[in-house]
Amino acid sequence: MITISKPEPIRVAVIGVGEFGLLHLEVLQQLQQSGQVQIVALAARTDQTVQTQSTRWGVVGYTDYRALLEQEALDAVTVATPDHLHREMTLAAIDKGLHVLVEKPMDTSASGAAQIVRAAEDRAVLVEVDFHKRFDQSLQAARQIIAAGKTGPPQYAYACMDYKIMLPRDLVRRWVAQTDPSWMLGIHFYDVLRWLLDSEVTSVYATAVKRKLVGMGIDTPDSVQAHLSFANGAYATVHSDWTLPDEFEARLSQEVKVVGDEGIIEVDLQDRGLRWCGQGQSTQTINPYYVHRFNQRIGGYAPEAISCFIRDVQCVQTGQLPESLDSPAATARDGLAATEIAAAVQHSYQSAQIVTLEETGKEQDQ
Numbered sequence: 001m002i003t004i005s006k007p008e009p010i011r012v013a014v015i016g017v018g019e020f021g022l023l024h025l026e027v028l029q030q031l032q033q034s035g036q037v038q039i040v041a042l043a044a045r046t047d048q049t050v051q052t053q054s055t056r057w058g059v060v061g062y063t064d065y066r067a068l069l070e071q072e073a074l075d076a077v078t079v080a081t082p083d084h085l086h087r088e089m090t091l092a093a094i095d096k097g098l099h100v101l102v103e104k105p106m107d108t109s110a111s112g113a114a115q116i117v118r119a120a121e122d123r124a125v126l127v128e129v130d131f132h133k134r135f136d137q138s139l140q141a142a143r144q145i146i147a148a149g150k151t152g153p154p155q156y157a158y159a160c161m162d163y164k165i166m167l168p169r170d171l172v173r174r175w176v177a178q179t180d181p182s183w184m185l186g187i188h189f190y191d192v193l194r195w196l197l198d199s200e201v202t203s204v205y206a207t208a209v210k211r212k213l214v215g216m217g218i219d220t221p222d223s224v225q226a227h228l229s230f231a232n233g234a235y236a237t238v239h240s241d242w243t244l245p246d247e248f249e250a251r252l253s254q255e256v257k258v259v260g261d262e263g264i265i266e267v268d269l270q271d272r273g274l275r276w277c278g279q280g281q282s283t284q285t286i287n288p289y290y291v292h293r294f295n296q297r298i299g300g301y302a303p304e305a306i307s308c309f310i311r312d313v314q315c316v317q318t319g320q321l322p323e324s325l326d327s328p329a330a331t332a333r334d335g336l337a338a339t340e341i342a343a344a345v346q347h348s349y350q351s352a353q354i355v356t357l358e359e360t361g362k363e364q365d366q
Contacts, residue, residue: 010313011074013041015065015089016081017053019171020103020130023291024078025057026298027306037310043068065089069096076126076313078306079103082175083183087112090127094119099126099316101309105187105342106335108179113339117332126312126322129335131191132305134328136289142258142265143196152261154197157236159189163252164244168218180208182224182345186240189256190228190341191330196258199232201341203356206348212243226345249275250285305329 009032014024021042031037039057043065044050054061062068069077069092076099079089087107093100094116106129107113120127133139145151163185168176172184194200208221223241230236244253254269270285277283291300308329316322322331330338344355 007314007317009035009038010076010310010317011038011040011072012076012078012310013043013068013072013074014039015043015068015077015079016085016103017042017044017049018080021078021080022053023302024080024101024306025053027303028078028310029057030298030303031307031310036314040074041068041072066092069093069098074098075317076100076309078309082172082178084108084175084178087116090116091119094123094125094127097123097125099309099313101128101130101306102335103130104191104330104335105129105183105339106332107339108183108343110336110340110343113332113336117336120322120332124322126309126316126325127332127335128309128312128327129191129330129332129338130305130309131188131330131334131338132302133188133192134195134330135301135304135308136269137301138267138269138289139192139196139256140328142256142267145265146196146258146260147198151258151263151265154230154232154234154258154260156234156259157193157197158238158257159193159236159255160239160241161185161188161252161254162223162239162244163242164246164248165212165242166246166251167242168213168220169216173218177219180221180224180346181240181242182206182221182226183342184240185242185252186224186226186238186345187338187342189238189240190226190345191334191338192256193228193230193236193238194334194337194341196256197230197232197234197236199230199234200337201228201344201357202231203229203354204341204344204348205354206345207352208349221349224345224349226341226348228341247282249283250287 041060043062050061077093079102090102206226208224210221212222222243226238228236256267258265274286312327348355
């Protein structure tokens with residue numbers, strides 16, 4: 001009789017327990033129930049949050065993530081803190097030999113993202129960036145259509161992500177001046193378009209509108225318009241905005257279009273066929289593909305991105321090299337490429353100049 005040994009669960013900690021950190025914990029808890037994961041600890045900014053969340057999830061809590069990394073026996077961490085903290089926490093985890101899933105952007109400078117790539121490759125650890133739109137079935141189908149040549153060589157693309165004003169005004173108000181809608185929203189589509197078009201961005205020209213939020217005492221642009229040139233001859237425009245009114249029916253509006261020599265693809269990422277209103281509630285548009293819960297199970301493309309990281313860690317733990325994984329997840333080098341684009345976009349709208357991607361190695365470490 002052959003006995004197949006069950007792999008040990010991946011010992012993981014979550015650093016940051018805001019909206020995305022809580023999603024990480026919910027997905028990891030589901031994986032823990034099936035024996036794939038052991039949630040060891042979490043870290044948060046305040047004692048009150050640590051006490052509340054460590055009790056809720058039944059794990060040890062820390063306000064100092066470095067103490068967590070020193071004291072706990074781990075295989076991996078997920079980093080879901082404000083953007084400007086990603087680099088230091090990711091590097092600290094890599095230094096301990098841990099695998100890392102970090103929320104986008106991997107860092108808010110190209111030089112910092114490159115530092116993460118070098119560190120991960122030096123230590124042979126897996127670093128993935130949570131560009132969860134790669135797991136959206138509509139975008140995966142679009143990629144297959146383009147790759148099969150059914151629309152011909154791409155000529156141009158368009159993408160937008162527009163969020164309610166609640167994001168800069170309420171959700172990230174504490175650190176909003178250290179980011180902009182391109183870093184928070186547009187970067188998703190910088191990654192998606194590289195992935196869909198299978199080509200690298202060579203130069204960008206960007207503009208920004210800075211009016212409404214400044215008038216509210218919030219020092220960041222309202223919107224950023226990024227115009228991207230690709231190595232394969234295609235062009236793309238990405239609009240990112242976070243000043244939609246509170247009354248808008250969905251939390252965000254988003255879409256992608258790709259036009260080729262022989263066809264067109266349009267992906268509506270907002271109107272997924274479910275609207276509702278009632279009991280004093282105005283009409284709401286729900287995206288059930290992002291996160292859905294049914295029969296005490298969580299699913300959707302955002303949870304799938306987190307689950308994929310755990311599967312990839314399991315592969316690495318059994319001897320596969322990180323660079324040999326056949327995974328749809330965004331790698332550290334994908335994270336670097338997207339960060340380089342976002343950094344060039346920021347430099348462009350601040351300088352009113354076209355910026356080539358070769359210049360991003362010289363951009364400021366912000």
